[in-house]
Amino acid sequence: GAVVSQHPSWVICKSGTSVKIECRSLDFQATTMFWYRQFPKQSLMLMATSNEGSKATYEQGVEKDKFLINHASLTLSTLTVTSAHPEDSSFYICSAGSGSDTDTQYFGPGTRLTVL
């Protein structure tokens, strides 16, 4: 089956630093990847949609200059949290789909970010 990996699985950083999270589709080509954020005991909130070779589409209220997304290949998308602050601490999950006619999205295992 389709497998999506994320790296790192958890990260602790100091306030003001930047953190990069990778999302990879291991056995299929992902034309579209999605980045979600999930705070404790809350639902998944879509942050942005990432399409290979083009700029990401950000959801309302998500700062594109703070959450940099790059989808340079059909198997890799990265999310960089710039100048992280404690309120950015959250569980970040990516998902990947293989085409516009495909309904299934495959989720990565998530990355737990803690900003001190």
Place this chain on the structure above:
Amino acid sequence: GENVEQHPSTLSVQEGDSAVIKCTYSDSASNYFPWYKQELGKRPQLIIDIRSNVGEKKDQRIAVTLNKTAKHFSLHITETQPEDSAVYFCAAVVIGGAQKLVFGQGTRLTINP
């Protein structure tokens, strides 16, 4: 945009009983409705899904029903077991459109032995 409401937020049932979780959606263009189970600290796992051209789908102890006219869909779990305890999320998406999954708020299901 799409808005998905999910109820109840918490549900506690005795082992062996049935559990029902309900969701409503706002965008009539939504045509695919997956249900996910998420255990603490883990990724959401797809447990069942339904497309808008189908009214009901069943997979062993799990079933989903869809009422397009009323714009609501429900998850039914029968003969519940302790391992069914988790948070369940419904979602709605427009296939062929932006492909964005819009999630409900989640239901924390607890199965009491």
